[in-house]
Amino acid sequence: MVGLLLASAIGTSALAADKRPPLPTYTQAYTPTTVDERGIWMEADERERVQRDSRSLIKDPALNAYVRGVLCRTVSEDRCRSVRLYIDEVPAFNAYMTPNGAMVVWTGLLLRVRSEAELGAILGHEFGHFELRHSLKDFKSHRTGTDVMAWASILIRNSANIQYSVVGQMYAFSRDQEREADMTGFQYLARSQYPSSAAADVWEHVMGEADATAIGRRGRAQHKYVAGVFATHPTDLARATYLRAASIEAHDVKPAVVDMHQAAMAKWLPVFLNDQIKLNDFGGSEYLLANLADGTGWTTPLLCARGDLYRERGNPRDLVSAAQFYQEAIGKGDAPPEAYRGLGLALLRSQQVAEGQAALATYLRLKPAATDAALIATLIS
Amino acid sequence: MIILCRATLVALMLAVTAIAPAYAQEKTGLKPGFVLAPGTARIVLMRPSIRVGAQSTGGMYEPNADWTDQAKENIATALAKAQTGLGNSVVGYVEPVGAGSAKVAEYQELFGAVASSVIEYQFFKGNRLPTKKRKDQFEWGLGPDVRTLPGLETADYALFITTEDHFGSTGRKVLQVFAAMARVGVTAGVHKGFAGLVDLRTGELVWLNADMQMGGDVRDAEGADKRVRQLLEGFPGKPVEAPIAAAPAIASAH
Numbered sequence: 001m002v003g004l005l006l007a008s009a010i011g012t013s014a015l016a017a018d019k020r021p022p023l024p025t026y027t028q029a030y031t032p033t034t035v036d037e038r039g040i041w042m043e044a045d046e047r048e049r050v051q052r053d054s055r056s057l058i059k060d061p062a063l064n065a066y067v068r069g070v071l072c073r074t075v076s077e078d079r080c081r082s083v084r085l086y087i088d089e090v091p092a093f094n095a096y097m098t099p100n101g102a103m104v105v106w107t108g109l110l111l112r113v114r115s116e117a118e119l120g121a122i123l124g125h126e127f128g129h130f131e132l133r134h135s136l137k138d139f140k141s142h143r144t145g146t147d148v149m150a151w152a153s154i155l156i157r158n159s160a161n162i163q164y165s166v167v168g169q170m171y172a173f174s175r176d177q178e179r180e181a182d183m184t185g186f187q188y189l190a191r192s193q194y195p196s197s198a199a200a201d202v203w204e205h206v207m208g209e210a211d212a213t214a215i216g217r218r219g220r221a222q223h224k225y226v227a228g229v230f231a232t233h234p235t236d237l238a239r240a241t242y243l244r245a246a247s248i249e250a251h252d253v254k255p256a257v258v259d260m261h262q263a264a265m266a267k268w269l270p271v272f273l274n275d276q277i278k279l280n281d282f283g284g285s286e287y288l289l290a291n292l293a294d295g296t297g298w299t300t301p302l303l304c305a306r307g308d309l310y311r312e313r314g315n316p317r318d319l320v321s322a323a324q325f326y327q328e329a330i331g332k333g334d335a336p337p338e339a340y341r342g343l344g345l346a347l348l349r350s351q352q353v354a355e356g357q358a359a360l361a362t363y364l365r366l367k368p369a370a371t372d373a374a375l376i377a378t379l380i381s
Numbered sequence: 382m383i384i385l386c387r388a389t390l391v392a393l394m395l396a397v398t399a400i401a402p403a404y405a406q407e408k409t410g411l412k413p414g415f416v417l418a419p420g421t422a423r424i425v426l427m428r429p430s431i432r433v434g435a436q437s438t439g440g441m442y443e444p445n446a447d448w449t450d451q452a453k454e455n456i457a458t459a460l461a462k463a464q465t466g467l468g469n470s471v472v473g474y475v476e477p478v479g480a481g482s483a484k485v486a487e488y489q490e491l492f493g494a495v496a497s498s499v500i501e502y503q504f505f506k507g508n509r510l511p512t513k514k515r516k517d518q519f520e521w522g523l524g525p526d527v528r529t530l531p532g533l534e535t536a537d538y539a540l541f542i543t544t545e546d547h548f549g550s551t552g553r554k555v556l557q558v559f560a561a562m563a564r565v566g567v568t569a570g571v572h573k574g575f576a577g578l579v580d581l582r583t584g585e586l587v588w589l590n591a592d593m594q595m596g597g598d599v600r601d602a603e604g605a606d607k608r609v610r611q612l613l614e615g616f617p618g619k620p621v622e623a624p625i626a627a628a629p630a631i632a633s634a635h
Contacts, residue, residue, distance in 0.1 A: 039434060039444035046432075053486035146439025147552065154560045154567075 020250075023187055024131040026079050037099070037136050044100040044135075051086050051104060058087040058107065058268070066264035067105055067119070074120035075127045075188045083127075091275035093206060097126040099135035111272040112205065112288065114295045115259050117198035121189050125199075128184030134177045145170040168229045178233045179242075186243060190250045193257050197247040203240035209287045210236065216283020262296055270336070273305035277312065285309050303329035304339050311346045322346040337366035341376065348379065407504040409615040410519045412587045417618030419468030422537040424578070427474050427489065429542040431456060433599060436570055438552030448548075448600050455605030456544070463609050468618045471540060474532060481531035488530060491523050492541045496575050500591045521586040528581045536581055542612060544574035546599055572596070576612040588617050 032038045051057070058064075064085055072080040084102040092108040103126060113119040129135070145166045152159035152166070182199070190196040211221035223237040233239075265272075276285055289306050296302070307325035310318040326343035329335040340363040347356030357380045364373055364380075433448040464471045476482060499521055502510045513520075533539065549557070549569030560567040575591035595611055598604030613619075 035445060035447070036443065038446040042446040042449060043432075043444045050486060050490075053483040055483065055487075143437045143439065143441050143443070146441050147437060148439075150439040150556055150567075154556065154563050154565055 020190065021183070021187060023191070024128070024184065026131070028078070029082065036139060037133070040135060040139055041100045044098040044102070048084070048098060048100065048102045051088075051102065054086075054088065056089045058089055060087075060268070063087060063110075063264060063268060066260065067110070067123075070116050070119045071103070071123045071127065073116070074124045074192045074194065076191075079127070079131075089271075089275065091272065091279055095122055095126050097130040099130070099133070101130055103127070103130075107268070107272050107275065110265060110268070111276060112209070112291075113202060113261070114205075114292065115198060115261050116257070117189070117194035117259075118202045119261065120192060120194050121185060121199035121202050123185075124188035124192075125181045125185030127188065128181040129177070132177075132180060132184060134181065138174060138177060141170055141173045171230055171232060174232045175227055175234050182234075182239055182243060183246070186246050186250075190247075190252055193254060195247075195254055196250050196252050197244070200240050200244035200247055203236045203243065205291055207236045207240065208291070209284050212287035213281050213284035216281065216286070270301045270304065273301060274308070277305055277308045280312075282309065282313055298328070300329045300332050300334050300336075300339075303332075304335065304342065307339070307342045307346070311342055311349075314349070316350065319346045319350045323350065337363050337370070340366065341370075341372075344376075344379075407506070408592050409590045410499060410503060410521075410588065411615065411617060412519045412585060413517045415587045415617060417469065417538075417587075419618055422469045422618070423535065424467075424469050424471045424538045424540050425474045425533060425536040426460065426471050426540045426542070427485075427492075428476060429453075429456065429544070430489070430493070431543075431599070432545045434547055435550045436547040436553050437550055438556050440553070442547050442571075443550075448546075451601075452544070452546070452599035452605065455599055455602050456542075456609060458602065459605040459609040460542075462606065463613055466619060467613065467616060469538075472536075474539075477531040485530055488523060488527055489541075492577060492579070493543065495521055495523060495586060496541070496543070496577055496589060496591065499586070499589050500575065500593075504591060519586075521589075522584045523579055523586065525582075525584040527579060527584045533581055538587075539579045539581055540576065541579065542574070542576045544595070544599065544608065544612070545571065546573075547571040574608065574612055576616075578617070588615070590615055 032041050064087060067087060068080070068083075068085050071083065071085070082101055083097075086102060086104045087110070088104055088106050090106040090108060091111070092106055093112050095103065095105045095109050097103045103123070105123070109122060110119070113122065148166050149159075149163045152162045156162060186196060186199050189199055207223055210223075213219075214221040224235050225237050225241070227233070227235050227238065273289075276288065279285065286306075286309065289302055289309070293299075293302050298306075303325045307322045307329065310322035310325065323343055323346040326335075326339050326346065329339045330343065340359045344356045344359030344361075344363060347353075347359060350356075360376050360380050364370070364376060367373070370376070431449060431453050432444065433452045434442055434444040437443055460471070476485060502508060503513045503519070503521075527533070527539070547570060553567075553569045557567045557569045572595045573591075573593045574595045575589065577586055577590070578588040579585070580587050590612060592611060595608060597607030597609075597611060599608050
């Protein structure tokens with residue numbers, strides 16, 4: 001009895017002390033009632049059928065269980081239960097949640113985050129969009145905006161400025177929603193077992209990659225704090241800044257958890273890296289690889305991917321580097337046969353014919369049924 | 382979260398200001414020499430794609446779940462009624478569950494893509510592809526593998542039906558009146574649909590009927606009857622072609 005009283009006393013004092021903004025109210029098996037919301041749910045249901053049947057979906061139960069686990073540990077077990085999760089093999093940094101509660105995670109996101117906490121930060125943001133019914137509000141905002149524009153175009157002689165400002169308002173509305181979802185996602189993260197500083201970390205790495213991509217393409221790396229008129233999201237810099245400020249304010253000191261991200265990704269890392277290398281984004285990919293190596297060291301898949309990256313750029317100096325990366329990977333003892341193919345091709349193009357052919361022969365010996373076996377064989381004879 | 386891109390907005394702005402071009406378009410294509418004798422074929426009706434909603438003042442599509450449900454029911458009833466006039470048995474497709482469903486979804490998408498290509502590059506004369514210019518030519522298909530879809534082993538033909546209705550809202554119609562006074566053309570409502578028949582042995586599209594301005598309010602039974610009659614206009618192998626009243630250019634919207 002005393003224990004019960006004590007527990008309830010602690011409960012109330014904890015509640016009184018909790019000055020954090022409340023989480024959105026949670027309703028189990030929420031069903032929409034208004035015409036607009038039911039309409040967009042119906043459309044979302046149809047699109048989900050397509051998503052469910054998509055060929056690019058990754059159905060691996062282990063990977064799905066891992067991502068779902070992170071979502072549940074971030075937003076709490078009861079809230080996450082009804083979410084349908086779809087992992088889509090798209091090598092870009094994105095995830096989204098549909099109005100009817102399906103979460104789509106692109107593999108580019110899984111490749112970029114370095115820990116469960118960073119993944120949880122993004123999933124929490126998307127889940128925030130869902131719980132706050134942002135799709136519906138955005139739909140209404142667009143409808144009002146386009147209505148005003150339609151009337152302005154007919155009733156007002158020179159309505160271009162009005163239309164421009166209405167479009168601007170629609171994007172500003174979208175940015176407000178993103179900010180709101182960022183802060184809701186942050187609240188989930190802060191209440192979870194994960195450190196809330198991970199939310200800002202994600203955006204700092206996104207900026208770093210954007211810089212590297214720009215420099216690699218001979219562009220100018222720059223980050224602004226204020227978003228442009230047609231920006232759907234606040235700038236990465238703004239997001240990193242306010243999320244960092246929030247995490248300093250929250251000052252959550254949590255016991256370190258065993259992070260399963262690297263282990264869960266191990267099987268898929270070579271596949272996702274291969275997708276990334278094909279984007280022809282040398283600077284960005286190089287940053288990404290270095291960022292991953294920062295956490296795990298230069299592992300075999302990272303070395304092989306780096307070899308592919310340099311080999312595909314193909315300057316004479318790149319081919320020398322590529323060969324070194326492949327050799328390093330092979331030296332580690334767990335390289336896939338493809339490392340020998342990469343090494344062979346890089347050496348052949350560096351005029352080291354005998355060594356190159358030897359590596360290609362090793363590739364064919366290790367993987368005689370390779371789809372490109374016949375083609376590679378022509379390079380040996 | 383990527384929701385809307387700028388192109389969509391530009392398109393919306395254009396939809397408001399641009400005058401809808403009057404299409405001089407054909408509506409029906411039939412593979413030359415194709416005949417379907419009554420009582421010889423088993424036709425499977427694939428899951429129809431039916432979308433019904435309203436069109437906002439600014440031209441946005443506002444999906445409506447109730448109207449779509451009504452339309453699905455009405456069109457199914459109307460199809461069952463019309464079936465007796467088609468001369469061959471039409472059975473609904475039983476969707477497979479599991480691995481097969483992905484393949485079916487792909488073919489649904491493929492049919493949609495092929496049908497859109499026919500409409501754009503063959504029916505619309507001004508935009509014909511060089512390979513589609515000869516007279517009496519109709520050469521389109523989904524590929525012979527369509528017969529490997531689960532559940533279609535004993536069928537001869539697959540019938541695909543798609544309809545999409547955006548009923549002009551009151552706001553849209555008021556805008557239309559004011560726009561007319563300002564000599565700006567604004568359309569109210571989108572009512573389009575197409576139906577196609579695919580030979581399951583060869584994968585060829587043997588018949589396609591498309592109409593970008595269909596009649597019949599699919600939300601009630603009579604309207605759905607009319608819509609189905611229009612969708613199946615020119616269906617090969619009909620014993621008697623039922624006379625069809627000339628459809629108004631744009632379906633009256635409520």
